[in-house]
Amino acid sequence: MAKTLISVVGPTAIGKTTLSIKLANYFKTEIISADSRQFYKEMSIGTAAPTLTELASAKHHFIHHKSINDSYNVGAFEKDAIKCLDQLFKTHDYVIMVGGSGLYVDAVVNGLDYFPEVDSDIRKELNKTLETEGLEILQQKLKKLDPKAFKSIAIDNPQRVIRALEICIGSGKPYSSFLNKDKNKRPFKTIHIGLTADREIIYNRINKRVDLMVQEGLLEEVKKLEGKQDLNALNTVGYKELFKYFKGELTLDFAVSEIKKNSRRFAKRQLTWFRKKEDYIWFDYKTSLDDILEVINTKTSENS
Template sequence: MVQNFVINAVVNYIMTNILISIIGPTAIGKTALSIKLAQYFDTEILSADSRQFYKEMSIGTAAPTPTELASAKHHCIHHKSVIDNYTVGDFENEAITILDDIFKSKNIAIMVGGSGLYVDAVTKGLDKFPKVDSSIRLSLNERLNSEGITSLQEQLKILDQKAYNSIAIDNPHRLIRALEICIGTNKPYSSFLTSTNKTRNFKTITIGLTAERTIIYDRINLRVDQMITEGLLDEVKQLESMQDLNALNTVGYKELFRYLNDEWTLEFAISEIKKNTRRFAKRQLTWFKKNTETLWYDYLTEPGVIISDIKKKINA
């Protein structure tokens, strides 16, 4: 009987799929840690960074370098074009398929990314929203370009105060998504949100990297300077004719488009990239702090310490 118990315990351990999710603000070192963990656990990496999906956006999204990509097998890096209509729902379906495939031969997979909604889509699943007329989104995007984001924010405040207070209203994608649901259904966007998580065939261990805010901001400023040195402006110039696409309405690109449109000086555009990236990092931390089960570490923590804690968590 004891022997059978031991065998069953070993089988149960082997059958438990583990997703190690690495989160944290931008420029904190998530990519480097993900590679260390993937190499240690001999597994593959799924990116949940919504900006790194697009093959035309490399420098401005701080995508893994060719050397880093060669260090471990990656998924969902530069696998789409900015002209593709690729939603978070599409990502959820694709990511789960990828993880199912990884778990056929491995019991551990790594996910890394600072896009909170995309991380949650994999670990918890998305709420289901009704389809609405696509012309609503087109109209809202036109208003965004002509009137700016403030008028859209005010409209959401009127239509759905709860959503206004809970979503990232300075993120045009999130704002327009909420508004198009409100307008298309005549119901609040928040009325379609649930607290029920989907059943997954894996257990998630979430690892968070952080630092003092001044350190995070200094690292962001340095990274932006490095991006400029590496040729971010040239990358943006190649996308200038497509600047109205949703995928390009993002930090690092939208500011330089304004420079190319003779609205701003280059110096001011770069300062705005830094400011908006710092604001983005603040929103990331706010989102990620909602998960009380996250194991948080200072960004300078040795990977060996984190690996040891993960192994303890797996065996708990």
């Protein structure tokens, strides 16, 4: 039987953690997190990391295993996750992976694209342009330098646009020319399960989650991290808005409303990313476990 990774994806607050635990218990297996912010032990409430009860319900990997002071990126995660999967598949036919960070999910399933080293000053200049002239200028520059990348990447994500541009400028070649080259074939099959709902439902769930985070102590969590807001890990929705509140730049009510707004925008970007994938099987967030398992078992039979 082929070893199978079941990847559970979807927008923030849709119920991925709950489903992943149900699947892990059904298959008597363990969970790998591919949420790039739940890695950090100082960021628990604001990243909606699994609770102690949820962590006790199924064995999790890559939850709070790093500090915000550590240097950790998608390349390091890919290596760590594949090493972990190699071990887990020795004793399990199935492993569950859960997370809304599309790049990290892709890194595990398909491997990473590798790009040439470029001068770090290029990124600094592009970030300055973003601050002073806005994202549209950078988008138009990318459209001119690499029309293929302009059509394929998450064009409303500033960091994705800047990454593509720095490769174009630094290498003298289109960013898209480095994609899908010589990736390692994985020794396991992957079944992609996506959870979704009507946009209004997703947005309402996000708003309620943010209110709950505040009740559970989000302000206290962020307050402890003051002075470290320049760290990349803290350039995260829920943290950057409250740093502005603590600096007196925003009222608390407005900061919380900004967290909700930016979380909704993030959810929209997540759905845009995942819905470009052809092999994802989408379920309404209320779909029963039995119905999802029926599809998984059918796909497993096809892969055998």
